Amino acid sequence: MSALLEIDNLSTAFATDHGAVTIVDRVTLSVEKGRTLCIVGESGSGKSILSLSLMGLLPASGMISGDGVRLAGEDLLVLDDEEMRSIRGRRIAMIFQEPMTSLNPVFTIGDQLVEALRSHDRKTPTRQLRQRALEALKQVEMTDPERRLGQFPHELSGGMRQRVMIAMALIMQPEVLIADEPTTALDVSVQAQILALIKRLQRDTGMGIIFITHDLGVVSEIADEVAVMYAGRVVERASAEEIFRNPQHPYTIGLLASVPRLDGGEERLHSVDGIVPTPDRFPTGCRFHPRCVFADESCAQTDPQLLELVPGHQVACLKVPLEGCEK
Template sequence: MTGDTLLRVEDLRTTFPSGSGEIAAVDGVTLEVPRGRTLGIVGESGCGKSMLSLSIMRLVPSPGRLAQGRVVLEDRDLAALSPSQMRAVRGSEIAMIFQEPMTSLNPVHSIGDQITEAMRAHDAKASDDELRTRAIEALRRVRIPSPERRFAEYPHQLSGGMRQRVMIAMALSCRPRLLIADEPTTALDVTVQAQILDLLRDLQQETGMSVILITHDLGVVAEMADEVAVMYAGRVVERGTAADIFNDPQHPYTIGLLGSIPRIEEDRERLLSIDGSVPPPFAFPKGCRFHPRCPFATRACTEADPPLRELSPGHRAACIRAPVENILDIAA
């Protein structure tokens, strides 16, 4: 790990038992999160993005388990910590914003109680008055109006955008060094989505934290991410800077995702689309896992399981045809 790297995931494999043996929802993922920067993880539903985030947090639902690999936060392997040691890390060093705030917040507890509970877990000596003051300040920091009043309200009394701000306030209440935002703008309208993204950007600049942004929305990734990892069928199939991924994509899956976005400067009757759907973990094909849906697939793709290869400094792709010049033009 370099001094500029806060978190490194090394060959991580998360499995679940099945009648035919263990199946891998996350299969051999390696990536790095630089200090103070944003890593975007993108892909369709079912690609393993959320399971990867739960694996980093050691929150994989039973009977799933981390079967292989390391999750290194600076010099500590989180995969090797005891449950009590990991509880001390969650919230204070790594925090997470979950997809749907209405289901993540407890409907029978006030907003204030839920924020102060997270603080109390990491600062047992703080008084109730001190925790209340800090919680109200956290609500004010995420630009919730009248935070003293909102402190006593319940989740159903807030809008979707307000609930998401509460989740952000809760996640940042102990000033973690890494924030994992799993689809933080899902189910929000465009205006509120822009406000939440602006808020996350401002808070990152204010605190210097690193961010893992998990989304299927490439527009959000283009706006927020410094580096991007594209996931498919439990694996990272392309990694690079945002400029690499958007200007010079080299994996056919990345090309398909980008081709599905309407571009104002192009006059197309139809957008590109990717036929089929992501296979479930118990039905991953042999060879390249994307080959059944890939318009460029050859016989070799059904036999070889291509590793991530470095195509240029910092830009890697898992495709036997890469690198290909002007591959976006070929796809069009």
């Protein structure tokens, strides 16, 4: 059986004054029905550009190449704008980090939900669509849903705005939801609620989810599969359980070490020193080698391939298995 969404060797480049710059580099991933794939990485890892590529929302200077993005077997890369518009929102939907900038400040919540329905349905009377909008708000456990329909985004809290975004994304019952850091701007308590809500909606609808985050704590709450991205490439890929029990790539281990934990000691946090290089300055060889504590000369020369270490666990690192991490 093939996966619900298959991303096959996808690259995204941007035309700049200095020529084409590749932001997403030959990424292969898949999401199953009812499962959650977490894409993990720091700012600049290419994870957001990857999700915009999947949605067909790249700016005009963006160029996609690759062997396909298949939704239930249908290749989205060959679709024209019109065909993609009918898929977007209806079969793949997306939620963003900052709901305040994604919602229109001058329209009520009800108007915006009706608008989302109207773009895929020209016939049904507005009164019926408004009823569906109300049901969508109830589905995301919004308090006082009737009143919310008439309110403006600024009248809602950050958590409620994110609930509206989720309601809007799910109103057409998409098969795939792409969530780009939907909880990063929220308090941990509201984050916990939103994560639980997304999980429950997934259980009810069977949608596949691509969840983008930089926080491995959040990953452990929600992921079934994990792909760690660095500088446009997938450097490690495994099930969530495997990633946390047997992290192999030095970058993954570094990210894990930098998460402050309640169950850890109070010792100094480890940090991955330095920052992700910009795409015009990607180093040769392994792109992580300048920040890597395990790197040697070979890492600066040889481009590591994503290889299967144990079944279902792929790592792109010349040094794996790291000494002491063989099992």
